[in-house]
Amino acid sequence: MNTSSIALPAWMEIGLIPVLNIIMALFFAGLIMLAIGVNPLQAVGIMINGAFGYDEAIGYTLYYTTNFIFTGLAVAVAFHASLFNIGGEGQAYIGGLGVGLVFLLLDKYLPAVLLIPIGIMAAGLFGAAWAFIPAWLQAHRGSHIVITTIMFNFIAASIMVYLLVNVLIKPGQMSPESRVFDESAWLPFMHEFLGWFGVVVTRTPLNLSLFFALFCCFGVWIYIWRTRWGYELRTAGHSEHAARYAGIKPKTVVISAMCVSGALAGFVAVNEIMGVHHRLLLNFTAGYGFTGIAVSLMGRNHPVGIIMASLLFGVLYQGGAELAFEIPKITREMVVAIQGLIILFSGALALMLRPWVVKVYLKFKSADTLAPA
Amino acid sequence: MAICHRDYDTGEVALTTSPKSTEATESINSTDTSAVAGSDAQYAIELRGITKRFGAVRANQDIDLRVRRGTIHGIVGENGAGKSTLMSILYGFYQADSGQIFINGKAVNIHNSRDAIAAGIGMVHQHFMLVDTFSVLENVMLGAEEHALLSHCAADARTELQRLADEFQLSVHVDSLIADLPVGEQQRTEILKALYRQAEILILDEPTGVLTPQEADQLFRVLTSLKERGVTIILITHKLREIMDITDTVSVLRLGEMVSHLNTVDTSMSELAELMVGRKLETRSFHRDEPLPTDTPAGIEVCELGVVDQTGKTRLKDLSFEVKRGEILGVAGVAGNGQSMLLEVLAGISAPSTGHVIVNGQISTAEKPIGPSQMRTLKVHHVPEDRLKLGLVKAFTAAESSVLGYQRSIQFNLRGLLQLDTIRKACRRLMERFDVRPGDPKLKSASFSGGNQQKLILARELEKLPEVLLVGQPTRGVDIGAIELIHEKIVEMRDSGCAVLLVSVELDEIMALADRIVVMYEGQIVAEVNGRDANKTQLGLMMANAHQNAAA
Numbered sequence: 001m002n003t004s005s006i007a008l009p010a011w012m013e014i015g016l017i018p019v020l021n022i023i024m025a026l027f028f029a030g031l032i033m034l035a036i037g038v039n040p041l042q043a044v045g046i047m048i049n050g051a052f053g054y055d056e057a058i059g060y061t062l063y064y065t066t067n068f069i070f071t072g073l074a075v076a077v078a079f080h081a082s083l084f085n086i087g088g089e090g091q092a093y094i095g096g097l098g099v100g101l102v103f104l105l106l107d108k109y110l111p112a113v114l115l116i117p118i119g120i121m122a123a124g125l126f127g128a129a130w131a132f133i134p135a136w137l138q139a140h141r142g143s144h145i146v147i148t149t150i151m152f153n154f155i156a157a158s159i160m161v162y163l164l165v166n167v168l169i170k171p172g173q174m175s176p177e178s179r180v181f182d183e184s185a186w187l188p189f190m191h192e193f194l195g196w197f198g199v200v201v202t203r204t205p206l207n208l209s210l211f212f213a214l215f216c217c218f219g220v221w222i223y224i225w226r227t228r229w230g231y232e233l234r235t236a237g238h239s240e241h242a243a244r245y246a247g248i249k250p251k252t253v254v255i256s257a258m259c260v261s262g263a264l265a266g267f268v269a270v271n272e273i274m275g276v277h278h279r280l281l282l283n284f285t286a287g288y289g290f291t292g293i294a295v296s297l298m299g300r301n302h303p304v305g306i307i308m309a310s311l312l313f314g315v316l317y318q319g320g321a322e323l324a325f326e327i328p329k330i331t332r333e334m335v336v337a338i339q340g341l342i343i344l345f346s347g348a349l350a351l352m353l354r355p356w357v358v359k360v361y362l363k364f365k366s367a368d369t370l371a372p373a
Numbered sequence: 374m375a376i377c378h379r380d381y382d383t384g385e386v387a388l389t390t391s392p393k394s395t396e397a398t399e400s401i402n403s404t405d406t407s408a409v410a411g412s413d414a415q416y417a418i419e420l421r422g423i424t425k426r427f428g429a430v431r432a433n434q435d436i437d438l439r440v441r442r443g444t445i446h447g448i449v450g451e452n453g454a455g456k457s458t459l460m461s462i463l464y465g466f467y468q469a470d471s472g473q474i475f476i477n478g479k480a481v482n483i484h485n486s487r488d489a490i491a492a493g494i495g496m497v498h499q500h501f502m503l504v505d506t507f508s509v510l511e512n513v514m515l516g517a518e519e520h521a522l523l524s525h526c527a528a529d530a531r532t533e534l535q536r537l538a539d540e541f542q543l544s545v546h547v548d549s550l551i552a553d554l555p556v557g558e559q560q561r562t563e564i565l566k567a568l569y570r571q572a573e574i575l576i577l578d579e580p581t582g583v584l585t586p587q588e589a590d591q592l593f594r595v596l597t598s599l600k601e602r603g604v605t606i607i608l609i610t611h612k613l614r615e616i617m618d619i620t621d622t623v624s625v626l627r628l629g630e631m632v633s634h635l636n637t638v639d640t641s642m643s644e645l646a647e648l649m650v651g652r653k654l655e656t657r658s659f660h661r662d663e664p665l666p667t668d669t670p671a672g673i674e675v676c677e678l679g680v681v682d683q684t685g686k687t688r689l690k691d692l693s694f695e696v697k698r699g700e701i702l703g704v705a706g707v708a709g710n711g712q713s714m715l716l717e718v719l720a721g722i723s724a725p726s727t728g729h730v731i732v733n734g735q736i737s738t739a740e741k742p743i744g745p746s747q748m749r750t751l752k753v754h755h756v757p758e759d760r761l762k763l764g765l766v767k768a769f770t771a772a773e774s775s776v777l778g779y780q781r782s783i784q785f786n787l788r789g790l791l792q793l794d795t796i797r798k799a800c801r802r803l804m805e806r807f808d809v810r811p812g813d814p815k816l817k818s819a820s821f822s823g824g825n826q827q828k829l830i831l832a833r834e835l836e837k838l839p840e841v842l843l844v845g846q847p848t849r850g851v852d853i854g855a856i857e858l859i860h861e862k863i864v865e866m867r868d869s870g871c872a873v874l875l876v877s878v879e880l881d882e883i884m885a886l887a888d889r890i891v892v893m894y895e896g897q898i899v900a901e902v903n904g905r906d907a908n909k910t911q912l913g914l915m916m917a918n919a920h921q922n923a924a925a
Contacts, residue, residue, distance in 0.1 A: 007820075226790050228780045235777065238766045244722050245755070245763040246778040247746030 008354075008361060014300055018346060020353050022312070025345035029338045038329055050322025051315040057322070059190065059204025065307075065314035066206070066271045069213040071292025072310055073220050074265035076301040080224055081257035082237040087134060087149025088265040089289025090156030091127040095266025097160065098126025099273045100168065100178055100280030107182035115185045119274050120212070120267070127266015128259040130156060135258030139251035145258070153289070164282055178280040187275040207275030209267075216264060217303035223260070233257050265289060297347040309346075316342065414478030417442040417574050417605035418463070423472035425458055432458040434629045436472070440574075440622070445596060445606045447616040447637070450626030451649055451852035456609050459626070460576050464496045465489045476574070495567025499579040501559050505552040509545050509562050510534065513569050530569070537568050542598055556707075557588035564595065568604075575599065576607045581615060585707050586880070586913035593619050613642040625649055650853045659864045659886050660905055661700075671695040672841040672872020673719065673753065677728035680714055680896075688714040689896045692728070696841070696872040701863070703887025703904065704876040707916050711896035712876045713758055716845050719874065720755035721748035732841060749778060751841075754834040756827075758845030758876065764830040765818045772814035775800040775833050803832035808858060824855030835862060842866050845876045860886060880912055894918040 030040035051061045071088045078085035085091075102122040107115060134148035164176040190206040224230040236243040236253035243250050272284045295313055299305030320335035345352075416439045423436040433455045440446040450456045461467045463474065465483040474481055476492045483489050489496070503512050510530055518526045534547055545561050546554070554562070560580060567575055577596075581589040596606055596619060608620060616623050617637060625633040625648040633648050673696050680689040689711050696702045706712050717723040719730060724742030733751045737743035743751070757763035765774035776785055776796055785796050800814035807828040809821070818826065827847065834842070844863060848856045863886065867873050877883050883890055884907050892900040892915040900915040914920040 007817075222790070226793070228786055228789075228791055231773070231776075231780045231791060234769075235766055235780075238768050239762060241759070241762045242764070242766050242777060245720070245745060245757055246780065247721075247744055247749065 008358065012357060012361065014302070014305060017350070017354060017357060018298060018300075018305075020357070021346040021350060022342060024353070025338075025342040028345075029341050032334070032337065033330070036329055036334075038327055043323060043327065043330065046326050047315070047319035047323050049319075050326070051319035054202075056202040056204055057318060059202065059206040061311070061314040061318040062190075062210055063204060063206040063271070063276075063314075064317040065310045066210045066213045067268050067288040068291060068295045068310035068313045069217060069306060070264055070267045070271070071288050072295030072299060072306040073216055073303065074261045074289075075292045075296035076299070076303075076306060077220060077224070077233075077264060078257055078261040079296060079301045080230075080237050081233045081253055083135075083138075083254060083257060083261075084146050085131065085149055085258065085261045085265075086146055086293065087131060087152045087262070087289070088268075088292045089285050089287070090149070090153035091130045091262040091265035092268035092272075092285045092289050093153075093156040093160055094130040095123040095127035095263075096269035096273045096280060096284060097163070098122035098124075098266065099269045103181045103185045103274075104168065104178060104280075107185045110184070112184040112186075116187060116274070119185060119187075120270050123266040123269040123274075124263035125266075127269075128263040131258040131262025131265070132255065135255045138258075139254040145254075160282060164280065168280060176282055180279045183278075185274065186278050187270065189275070205276045207271065209271040209275045212267070212270060214307070216267065217307055220264070221303045229256070265292070294343040294347045297350065312342070313339075415441060416475070417477060418607070419475040419478075420459075420463075421473045421475070423459065423462060423469045423474070425455075425462060425467060425469050431629050433462070433469070436626075436631050438624060438631065438634075440605055440607060442477070442605050443600060443603045444621040445600055445608060445619055447608045447610065447620035447623040448626060449609075449611060449613065449616055449623060449645055449649055451611070451854075454626040454649070455629040456626055457578065458629075460496070460578060460607070460609060463489065464494060464576065490570050490572070493571060493573040494576065495564075495570060495572025495574065496576045497560065497563040497567065497578065497580060499582060501563055503551045503559060503562060506550060508548050508550055509554070509565075510547045512551060512562055513547075513566050517570055533569060534565060537565060541568065541595065541602065543568075543595055555588075556583045556709075557585075557591060560584070560592065561595065564599075573603070574605045574607070576609070578609045579611070580608070581610065581612060582878075583708055585916050586909060587917055587919075589615070613645050616645065617642055627651055646853065659860065661888055665697055665700055665888075669697045669699060672698045672732075673874070674731040675719070675728070676731070678715075678718065678725050678730060679727035680718060680723065681726045682714075687896055689718070692898055694891060694898065694901075696874050698840070698872050699867055699870045700888045701867050701873040701875055701886050701904075703883035703890040704874065704893055705880060705883050705890055705912055705916060706878070706893035708878050710893045710916075712893055713845070714896070715893070716755065716758060716843055716874075716876055719748075719841075719843050720753065720757075721745040745778070746781070749837070752837070752839050753841040753843065754837050754839035755843040756831055756834050756845065756847060758849070760823075760826050760830055765826060767817070767819035769818050770815050771804070771809075771818055771821065771829060772797045772800040774818040775803055775814070775829060777833070779833075779837075803829065803836060806836075807832035807862070822852070823850040824852045827851050827859065828855060831859060831862060835866060839866070839871055842871050842873045843876075844873065846878065847875070848877075848879065848882060880909055883907075884909070884912075892916055 026044070033040040033043050051057055071092065074088045074091070075085055099119050099122050102118055103115065106118065110118070130152060134143070134145050134152055137143040137148055138145040161176070164178065168178045169176050170179040187207050187209055189203070190208065190210070191201045191203050193208055194201055224234065232243070232248045233253050233256070235246060236248055236250045240250045243253065268285060268288055273280060277284060291313055295306055295309045298312070299307070299309035316339050320338065323330050324332045324335050418438065418440045420436055420438040423433055424431070425433040436459060448456050448459070458467065462469050463483065465485040465488050468484065474483060476494070481488070481492050483492060504515065507515065510527060513534060514526055514530045519529070520526045531547065538544055543561050543565055545558050545565065551559055551562065564575065580592060584592060600606060608615070610616060620637045623635050623637050623640065623645065624631055625635070625645060627649060675695065676693050678689055678692040679687070682688050692715065694702070704712050704715065714723065718725055721737065721742065721744045725737065725739050727739060730737045732743070732748070732753055735743060735751055761767060765777060772793070773796070776782070779785065780791070785792050797814045801812065803809070804812040804814065809825045809828045809832065821829065831847070842863070847859050847863065851859065863873060863875070875883065875887055884904065887904040890902050890904055890907050890912070891898045892912065894916065895918070899918050900920060902911070911920065
């Protein structure tokens with residue numbers, strides 16, 4: 001029986017099914033752990049404790065979460081226009097280049113009040129520009145966006161290596177990194193920020209970009225569901241014919257959606273470059289762009305879902321690192337395998353359990369409706 | 374005949390076996406008892422107490438049906454009455470919740486189409502299931518290859534096809550590609566496919582929807598010859614004239630229940646229509662009482678319009694006509710002869726390649742085409758042919774779909790934000806005025822029935838008080854009750870001085886509404902007639918572009 005057309009209540013669709021998926025993933029992860037002789041319950045305990053047990057752990061978890069929110073939102077915006085942006089990684093990387101360039105040029109001359117907004121804008125604009133090229137190619141030349149954005153990740157990586165090795169490197173050192181920016185260009189750390197109010201927490205990479213990420217979530221929600229531009233984007237995403245009927249130009253939507261998406265991915269640099277490293281360096285994107293795809297899938301392309309999925313992945317990253325540290329039998333690769341299982345069950349197999357859920361739901365429902373008769 | 378004894382007082386039918394019950398719980402019991410009783414082998418198909426629910430919706434409720442071998446049985450009903458569900462159960466796409474199927478007196482379980490084919494059932498779908506880039510022969514073989522080497526199967530299939538073609542007078546060019554064949558011949562391929570799989574029971578779902586009247590006649594001749602050779606045929610249609618012409622017996626479905634089984638000779642079109650809708654219907658003609666004065670201004674003018682598409686194919690060629698204010702111009706033609714492109718160009722969705730369109734003094738040309746938004750500001754409004762593809766977005770709520778095309782209007786926007794409350798209120802108003810049911814703006818567009826979706830779109834466009842109204846297939850897949858309302862609203866627009874261009878493949882609709890009729894064939898206008906004087910045979914010949922030959 002085809003159950004895809006039967007509607008479930010929202011709480012089942014966005015609450016129950018994702019939770020069941022995660023339970024499935026954890027179950028299989030548990031089997032793997034049993035196979036190598038580790039008690040899965042103990043492992044889960046270490047992981048949860050490693051992610052939430054003490055303030056430093058929470059700081060790290062939220063720091064990872066921030067990155068996932070940006071890249072998850074990036075994928076979601078494109079997805080609503082039915083575009084699959086796999087180029088978040090490259091767009092984030094080039095976003096970092098934008099931040100690096102403006103700060104290396106201006107950090108000596110401008111105050112923090114100006115530098116920080118300029119840095120954020122540069123991250124967004126550079127990220128958007130990097131997404132614009134594949135978008136334009138898709139809209140006007142029919143090059144498939146999945147292919148081009150993947151290729152643009154490699155191009156971005158090559159450009160960054162070239163620039164950092166040959167152009168932007170701080171003279172007189174071996175590692176390919178730029179000089180450290182002036183402190184006026186640093187985004188305050190959370191421990192500093194809380195310190196201003198007298199709250200003392202352990203030093204972690206978590207910085208104020210978390211607030212900016214949450215603000216972006218709100219902004220994306222408004223944009224997609226409350227503005228005519230979002231309306232047009234969704235229309236074009238659902239049906240190009242309906243869009244053309246409504247006087248919407250699908251090409252313009254492709255380009256604008258990809259630019260917004262690229263800008264959001266570029267904001268990863270706000271967290272990483274402005275907030276944590278304070279200098280331009282290689283590989284700071286560390287796969288966040290790709291994980292954003294899973295985050296968005298899991299969060300059903302909705303900002304609230306993305307926040308929750310980002311938090312889950314933050315836990316997996318931070319708790320997973322802790323796990324690898326505590327139990328030598330569990331290697332980093334094993335942690336990646338667990339993450340992979342979660343992505344598999346909540347991304348690729350997201351709807352695997354749905355037919356059964358529908359059947360159970362219908363059974364209860366029909367029992368309800370038949371009861372009075 | 375054992376089909377029925379009609380009770381004139383209630384309009385209900387008393388059947389010889391399987392007592393009719395309205396409660397689902399009882400129907401389960403009744404099928405249990407009838408299972409013991411066995412069935413009569415003179416019936417090719419017998420259904421007993423078939424019930425199918427989708428969630429809370431009862432698509433089929435306690436359906437009984439018997440079809441004698443070697444007869445043509447018609448099934449009529451409004452859209453959503455459950456015809457397609459019933460046939461899908463018979464063909465194994467769905468499983469019934471309860472009830473039994475007997476084929477030639479034997480109880481069978483049909484779990485998928487493979488079982489159905491094994492039981493001797495063949496189905497010709499409304500939308501053909503053919504591979505366009507394969508030849509007729511390859512399509513017939515597809516899925517029924519009985520040898521590892523294709524060349525071997527092809528040889529077998531060729532001899533078998535030849536035999537079938539001779540026996541049933543079903544001539545097709547076995548080596549032509551499907552894409553190159555006219556629709557009628559594609560349909561014959563579908564029938565051959567079923568016969569090749571040794572079907573003794575043939576189900577045809579709305580088979581004449583895409584055919585010219587002449588092609589339909591040809592199909593009926595084929596069906597008659599199949600019947601004479603003992604094939605049992607079930608014909609699903611909403612065209613009552615076809616039922617009267619060709620069937621032996623007919624069943625009427627309404628709201629998922631069989632309301633009547635009749636011998637075709639004992640009934641009439643008006644009786645069938647009443648049974649389908651459940652109330653009396655008036656037939657009306659909407660023609661103007663007197664002709665328009667000759668100096669009536671044109672609402673829209675088309676001059677030597679031509680369109681060549683991206684592949685270089687000519688879609689429209691040298692069209693010139695005008696639609697006057699206060700008249701309905703009907704565009705007749707077999708689907709796919711450029712009517713869709715004409716609507717698209719007039720609505721601004723596609724640009725003309727040659728010639729021009731004049732609206733309100735503005736000219737749309739190849740160099741400077743007028744887009745859809747600008748057309749709307751020029752008071753040209755468009756109710757598209759394909760409402761699911763163009764007219765609304767299925768995943769949107771009704772409220773969101775009710776502003777499609779007007780999402781930039783200042784009425785719905787304030788400081789960059791869409792005014793959802795205003796939109797919902799406006800949508801509810803539209804729903805009330807056009808009797809859209811259920812009247813809930815928050816419901817998904819896809820969950821409305823075809824008729825209600827169409828009413829919503831019509832409401833959206835008519836509310837803008839168009840000066841030019843473009844309407845494509847306004848009643849396609851719409852139930853009879855809604856058709857009346859839609860026709861009335863269109864005529865109302867005409868009477869208020871709007872220029873209406875009506876594209877429809879339903880000749881009855883065009884003949885009832887249009888003041889003037891043009892006939893399109895392969896992107897050109899091949900004939901023009903006055904709405905009052907039009908008759909079906911003549912229009913049918915024009916649609917096949919054979920009227921000049923016939924006259925000569």
